[in-house]
Amino acid sequence: GAVVSQHPSWVICKSGTSVKIECRSLDFQATTMFWYRQFPKQSLMLMATSNEGSKATYEQGVEKDKFLINHASLTLSTLTVTSAHPEDSSFYICSAKERSHYNEQFFGPGTRLTVL
Amino acid sequence: DAKTTQPNSMESNEEEPVHLPCNHSTISGTDYIHWYRQLPSQGPEYVIHGLTSNVNNRMASLAIAEDRKSSTLILHRATLRDAAVYYCIEGTSYGKLTFGQGTILTVHP
Numbered sequence: 001g002a003v004v005s006q007h008p009s010w011v012i013c014k015s016g017t018s019v020k021i022e023c024r025s026l027d028f029q030a031t032t033m034f035w036y037r038q039f040p041k042q043s044l045m046l047m048a049t050s051n052e053g054s055k056a057t058y059e060q061g062v063e064k065d066k067f068l069i070n071h072a073s074l075t076l077s078t079l080t081v082t083s084a085h086p087e088d089s090s091f092y093i094c095s096a097k098e099r100s101h102y103n104e105q106f107f108g109p110g111t112r113l114t115v116l
Numbered sequence: 117d118a119k120t121t122q123p124n125s126m127e128s129n130e131e132e133p134v135h136l137p138c139n140h141s142t143i144s145g146t147d148y149i150h151w152y153r154q155l156p157s158q159g160p161e162y163v164i165h166g167l168t169s170n171v172n173n174r175m176a177s178l179a180i181a182e183d184r185k186s187s188t189l190i191l192h193r194a195t196l197r198d199a200a201v202y203y204c205i206e207g208t209s210y211g212k213l214t215f216g217q218g219t220i221l222t223v224h225p
Contacts, residue, residue, distance in 0.1 A: 004159075032211055043203070044160065044215040093159045097211045103148055105211060107159035 002028045004096050006108035013084055014116055021079045021111045023094030029074035030096035034105065035067075038091040050077055084115045119143070120204045125220040128194045136189040136219055138204030143184055150207045151178065151189050153200040154218070160203065163189065199223045 003026040013019050023033060032051050036044040048064075050056040050071035058064045068080040077096075081088055091112055095105040121139045128134040140149060151163040164171055164178045166187070171178040177190040191198055203218040 006159075034211070034213075036215075043217050044154075046212065046214065049212065091157070095159070103150070103165050103207075103211075104162050105152075105213060107152075107161065110157070110159045112157075 002026075002096075002098060002106040004030075004094065004106045004108040006092075006094060006111050008111060009109065010112040010114075012114045012116065015085050016083055018080055018082045019084055019113060021081075021092055021094075021113075023077045023079070023096070023108050025075045025096045025098075025106070028096075028098045028106075030077070031074065031099050032097045033071055033077040034095045034097075035069060035077075035079050036093045036095070038093060038110075044093060047079075081113065084113070086115045089113055089115045119206050119214070120216050122202070122204055122216065122219045124217065125222065127222045127224065128191075129224050130196060131193050134191040134194045134198070134221065134223075136191075136202050136204075136221065137186065138188070139186050140204070140206050141185045143206050145184075147206045149178070149180060149184075149187050150205045150213065151176070151202060152205065152213075152215075153198075153202045155200045160215075163202070165207075194221075194223045196223050196225060 005024045007022045035047045038044045047062045048056045048058045050069050052074050056069035071077040091110050093110040095107040150165040152160040154160040166178045179188045201218040205213050207213050
């Protein structure tokens with residue numbers, strides 16, 4: 001089946017630094033990728049949708065200048081958390097859709113971000 | 117906002133069938149019903165989806181009410197590995213998924 005990877009799986013950083021999270025579709029071309037955030041004991045919240053080669057569409061309340069999303073190729077999307085603060089600590093999960101399986105999203109394993 | 121309602125939690129015994137209900141009374145005619153599940157500290161995993169007809173795959177069955185206002189995910193023989201949070205989601209074909217709180221399924225040995 002389709003596999004999505006994320007790197008790193010966890011990261012600890014100091015407040016004020018920027019962190020980049022990579023999301024890769026390993027065996028298929030992802031026409032669309034999604035980024036979610038999940039706080040402890042809560043559900044997933046969609047942050048943004050990105051299509052290869054175009055700007056990401058952010059959900060209401062998500063700061064696009066703080067959460068930079070780049071979808072430069074059909075297999076790679078990156079999320080950069082700029083000037084991270086403790087309240088940005090969360091579980092970040094990406095997902096990807098393939099054109100031929102338009103009703104199914106393949107999720108990555110998630111990245112645990114802890115900001116000190 | 118999530119438009120589906122699910123029980124907060126359910127319990128089952130191993131090797132017994134599990135029926136997970138979901139209400140989606142405001143679903144539009146073109147929205148699919150998707151089910152995903154999430155194990156602790158992992159990304160969600162696709163389970164099944166359907167539009168109008170009942171669906172079966174290797175993981176589960178999806179029974180959709182004739183009026184499409186509700187559906188039931190059926191795990192035919194629960195195993196300990198099926199313990200997870202199960203999300204029922206209305207979704208469009210272009211892929212945006214809005215997750216609700218889901219149902220926490222506990223499977224007892």
